[in-house]
Amino acid sequence: MKGWKGKILKIDLTSKETEIIEPGIEIYRKYIGGKGLGGYFLRPHITKDWSDPEMPLLFLTGPLVGTPVPTSGRMTIMSRSPLTGTIGDTSAGGRLGVSIKRAGWDGIILTGRSKNLCGIKIVNENVEFVDASDAAGLEISSVLKKLPRKGSAAVIGPAAEKGVRFAGIAVDRHFFSGRNGIGLVMAEKKIKYIYVEGTAKIDCFDKTLTMTAREEILRLVSASPVLKGELGISEFGTGALYDLMHSRRMMPTDNFRATRFHAAENMNAWQYKKLYNTKKTGCWGCTILCKKIGRDKTVIPEFETMSHFSALLNNSDINAVVNANRICNELGMDTISAAGTLACYSEIHDKRLLPHEIINLLYDIAYSRNEGALLKNGSKEYSIKMGRPDAAITVKKQELSAYDPRGAYGMALAYATSTRGACHLRAYPVAHEILRKPAATDRFTFNGKARIIKINEDLNAVIDSLTACKFIFFAASLEEYARAFTGVTGLDISAQDLYKAGERIYYNERIMNSMNGFSAAQDDLPERFFNEKGSGGDGIEIAALKREEFLAARSNYYKIRGLDKLGRPVKKKCLRLGLQWKN
DSSP states (O other): SSSSSOOEEEEEEEEEEEEEOOHHHHHHHHHHSHHHHHHHHGGGGGGGTSSSTTOOOEEETTTTTTTSSSTTTTTEEEEETTTTSEEEEEOOOHHHHHHHHHHSSEEEEESOOOOSSSEEEEETEEEEEEEEEETTOOOOOOHHHHSOSSEEEEOHHHHHHOOOTBBBBBEEEEEEGGGHHHHHHHHHHHHEEEEEOOOOOOOOOOOOHHHHHHHHHHHHHOOOOHHSSTTSSHHHHGGHHHHHHHTTTTOOOOTTBBSSOGGGGSSHHHHHHHTTOOOOEEETTTTSOEEEEOTTOOOOOOOHHHHHIIITTOOOOOHHHHHHHHHHHHHHHOOHHHHHHHHHHHHHHTOOOOHHHHHHHHHHTTTTTTTTHTTTTTHHHHHTTTOOOOGGOOOTEEEOOSOOOOOOOHHHHHHHOOOOOOOOOTTTHHHHHTTTOOOOOOOOTTTHHHHHHHHHHHHHHHHHTTTOOOGGGOOOHHHHHHHHHHHEEEEEEEHHHHHHHHHHHHHHHHHHHHTOOOTTSSSSSTHHHHHOOOOOOOOOOOOOOOOHHHHHHHHHHHHHHTBBBBSSOOOOHHHHTOSSSOO
16 A cells, blocks of 8 residues: 555553554545544544543544645644534644654554553654653643654644633644634643654655656646745745735724724735744645744744734734734644634723733633633633623634634635634635636626535535645646546546545534534524625625525525535435545
8 A cells, every 4th residue: 555554543541452453445535634534533422522432532644744745744633623613624834733643553543541641752653652741731832842853743732731622732833723623632641742753755656757746736836826936825824815915905904893903014025024023934745835944043933923913903013913822732722712712702891902911811721821721611601601692703702813704705704604603714615716726707796606615515524535745736736636646546536526525524524513413503603794784895896694694605605515405414415425424
């Protein structure tokens, strides 16, 4: 077997015993790896509560990980979300996926619960449990300093240990798996860190074909202005989107009560580059290098963090944004949900938060003290507790990211249909509605968006299963990656075959959510977007969404996706995709 190692390490944390799982080639063909394989292993347990010891926490690589194929360093971390109750998955950067693969595994499955806080050290086939009681409450960088630099590590911070529902997992020193609260699952299992080191080779079936596909992909990347242009992601990181959102009047401001931020021109990516003298870095196997680090090693925020800790909170202090990002990364909290929760708090208390108040509240949340003891459950739970549910801007209890749906109707539909709660990355309509890739679409209409969202969800399900980076698909396509897949694995597969796998993977997620009671009632947006308009100007009108048009688009999506009128899976479609109808 090439590409895959053919075996997955399962660790029972209760008994401290290990088991080798060999899925077999048919399972690999059907679910590919990463997110797809995660869904396969998660489904038998999905109706259990996230805190149930038998709920698995999955660290899964894909067939391209560790190969010469561009952006082949990513992986998936998956479980059931403590924040939303949906399937919960994050795409992790860094080099943890490569380390797992070089250790001889396609992934690691954690079940059970350790009696005491511990760490896990994996060196090739050797698994060691380490008492981590001395690491309890430590910030993430302090834990990483205790671990060897030769391998890679996934670490939780004090926020997860204190029960923050949007706690994440840090991978290595500059990468973060934030959404869905997966870090809390790791804390519940009493695992402070997982360290992995491997020495095995990762072979390709046909190195010539693999390298040919690599060259095609890199050529397309080099020709892409979005990725490699003077104002592109390689030059400015994801912060390159900041000015675009501002100019298109869809930057979420003042807890989504406005869509234009008065101080945006002084808070954009150019200002960060000037103030912090940034340099490029990125995940293993990537030439885009979207991560930006200051010359003094300051980690520059990603676009969503940059936007939410400025515009969403009406904060014009750029140093406070950097500090908020650092605190979230050190304490282990998702920046999008953290900022969204603070924005909800600000609206309910009719109080604009000053920079020092933002910082103090972040610490209070992470350590579950004062008002933070309530805020740690996310904005939805907090708003209900305070009698102001309208102030929580969420879908399926997860806070929206930095794209106002009134300014891009495909994004409105994508937020609602996302299987992990409000998420811009499930279908990423920003590509065609804002960046005009692969083709421009009218952002102020729902016409045609149902089919586009469904296709893009399938595409991104494949990307997260291979596992690659979504950004590179601004330039390349599944045509090139199908050739890379064939070169690595030896399996003759087409782009359409990969799309079909993506459809199967996404439909499996709809099945799992349906098993937990999710339907059309949860595939919806906050009423604010239907009742209030955004900040128009410069010839652009940001009107309130029309509910009847949104519902018609959602209905069309259900038809195209093969769901019933309530957004639930149907037996005929399950069987057609080769999925089990009922557990």
